[in-house]
Amino acid sequence: MERKPDIVCVSSIDWDFIWQGHQEIMSTFAAQGHRVLFLENTGVRAPQMRDLPRVRQRFKNWWRGTKGFRQERPNLFVFSPLVVPLPYSRVARWVNRWLLARALKGWMRATGLYRPIVWTFLPTPLALDLIRELDSQLTIYYCIDDFVSSSPGAKRIVASEQRLFREADLVFVTSERLRSRAAEFTDHVHLFPFGVNFARFDAIRAESPPLPDDLQSLTRPVVGYVGGLHQWVDQELLVAVAQRLPDATFAMIGPAQTDVSLLEHQPNIRLFGQRPHAELARYIRGFGVGIVPYKLSEYTANVYPTKLNEYLVMGIPVVATVLAWALPVLAGQRVLPYTRVWTFLVPLAATTAAGVYGWMLERRAWAARAGPVLAAAVAVVGSLLVLSADSVRTSRETGALLDAPAIATLLADRVEPGDRILATGSDTILEYYLERKGVDAGPLLYTDEQAARTFVVVNTLGGQTLDDLLAELDERGELTQPELLRDFDSGRVYLVRRSA
Numbered sequence: 001m002e003r004k005p006d007i008v009c010v011s012s013i014d015w016d017f018i019w020q021g022h023q024e025i026m027s028t029f030a031a032q033g034h035r036v037l038f039l040e041n042t043g044v045r046a047p048q049m050r051d052l053p054r055v056r057q058r059f060k061n062w063w064r065g066t067k068g069f070r071q072e073r074p075n076l077f078v079f080s081p082l083v084v085p086l087p088y089s090r091v092a093r094w095v096n097r098w099l100l101a102r103a104l105k106g107w108m109r110a111t112g113l114y115r116p117i118v119w120t121f122l123p124t125p126l127a128l129d130l131i132r133e134l135d136s137q138l139t140i141y142y143c144i145d146d147f148v149s150s151s152p153g154a155k156r157i158v159a160s161e162q163r164l165f166r167e168a169d170l171v172f173v174t175s176e177r178l179r180s181r182a183a184e185f186t187d188h189v190h191l192f193p194f195g196v197n198f199a200r201f202d203a204i205r206a207e208s209p210p211l212p213d214d215l216q217s218l219t220r221p222v223v224g225y226v227g228g229l230h231q232w233v234d235q236e237l238l239v240a241v242a243q244r245l246p247d248a249t250f251a252m253i254g255p256a257q258t259d260v261s262l263l264e265h266q267p268n269i270r271l272f273g274q275r276p277h278a279e280l281a282r283y284i285r286g287f288g289v290g291i292v293p294y295k296l297s298e299y300t301a302n303v304y305p306t307k308l309n310e311y312l313v314m315g316i317p318v319v320a321t322v323l324a325w326a327l328p329v330l331a332g333q334r335v336l337p338y339t340r341v342w343t344f345l346v347p348l349a350a351t352t353a354a355g356v357y358g359w360m361l362e363r364r365a366w367a368a369r370a371g372p373v374l375a376a377a378v379a380v381v382g383s384l385l386v387l388s389a390d391s392v393r394t395s396r397e398t399g400a401l402l403d404a405p406a407i408a409t410l411l412a413d414r415v416e417p418g419d420r421i422l423a424t425g426s427d428t429i430l431e432y433y434l435e436r437k438g439v440d441a442g443p444l445l446y447t448d449e450q451a452a453r454t455f456v457v458v459n460t461l462g463g464q465t466l467d468d469l470l471a472e473l474d475e476r477g478e479l480t481q482p483e484l485l486r487d488f489d490s491g492r493v494y495l496v497r498r499s500a
Contacts, residue, residue, distance in 0.1 A: 006035045006036075011121050081100055105133070141170070144304065175191075212275075250268060253280070
């Protein structure tokens with residue numbers, strides 16, 4: 001019987017961190033007969049005071065094993081290295097390369113692991129060094145995050161990531177925007193969003209075991225979230241929603257990774273802390289709806305949350321602040337494809353099979369905090385009634401581009417290479433619909449280059465004006481009088497030419 005290739009995974013998280021694609025993929029490989037060495041996170045930035053618990057945990061993990069190595073399950077081994085936590089220091093990089101290469105090669109000799117497939121989630125200089133040291137037969141970079149926008153300390157990662165894009169044999173990405181970026185450096189890039197252990201979750205759904213005691217005792221309906229409570233979770237949105245749904249309970253399953261005092265003071269928001277991943281399906285089964293309440297940012301525009309698949313496989317409705325990753329996945333899943341307006345559609349399952357409770361929570365510009373956007377909610381058996389917003393203040397930067405599909409059709413018929421589309425506040429939704437029409441929208445939407453022709457999309461329903469967007473164009477060179485191409489209910493499209 002032919003031996004399956006060994007795999008060394010250079011991970012961007014620790015094994016005991018919140019269960020996600022890193023652990024799922026590697027544990028699957030191990031179950032299939034590959035020997036896997038899981039190298040825990042060596043960092044993309046220097047540590048801060050808030051990282052002290054993780055530093056302490058790393059020392060504990062190191063002591064748990066033999067010189068940092070331990071067997072987690074059959075065919076799967078974890079290495080918790082001690083490194084100098086300065087990922088962009090030349091001296092620290094040299095020291096870390098020497099320490100890690102020595103430890104890894106010694107362990108590989110002792111276990112007979114040779115010429116592995118190196119599967120890295122990290123694009124740091126140290127990760128590149130290790131790939132060269134390990135004499136891999138195949139190098140795979142799984143790009144799952146926009147590290148540059150994750151924190152100011154990670155901005156120096158750009159050069160090493162671009163080099164990894166060029167040198168890796170295969171590049172997988174979790175979003176279209178990441179694919180567009182990687183494609184600038186390699187032809188071997190493939191869109192590969194995170195999956196889910198369908199058999200495990202579906203078995204819980206089919207068997208319907210008792211709910212966990214701490215969830216069973218909650219007031220129904222339950223709006224549920226699984227995952228870390230990190231800086232990208234929109235706490236202000238959650239509190240505003242919870243205040244207007246006092247009869248619902250919001251169950252937040254996951255560790256606090258930032259200050260969550262705002263959530264702690266809301267009576268109908270319950271913080272459960274982290275639960276074992278094996279128990280998540282039982283918790284999700286008790287949710288009336290699963291939520292992904294992320295802020296809009298460059299970082300969240302590129303992530304693909306594992307929880308999304310876990311909600312869907314359990315057969316519950318999904319509510320999300322709709323970012324680029326959500327639009328194609330949630331099509332037909334009872335979530336309206338609006339961005340920037342932040343339409344939050346919450347069809348909560350009633351306690352009996354006879355009814356459906358619906359709440360429409362419309363939010364504008366929460367990321368910019370231009371003003372609170374509140375919406376009324378009503379429960380109607382078998383239907384959804386949307387009431388007008390209470391104390392709505394629109395932001396000049398955001399709004400409901402309800403005509404995005406029609407606007408994308410107009411643009412797809414007119415844009416040419418070298419043109420630019422200026423659609424501040426509506427770029428994400430337009431990118432989605434343009435990509436569906438076969439238009440490579442990234443170079444058109446996300447560029448600061450001057451263009452002879454610029455298509456300006458003004459979101460009138462969101463309070464934008466043509467002057468707002470024209471002010472964003474580079475002032476060098478004269479602009480012609482804007483030509484109105486079409487006036488839609490929620491916006492206008494203009495063509496502006498730049499004179500030579």
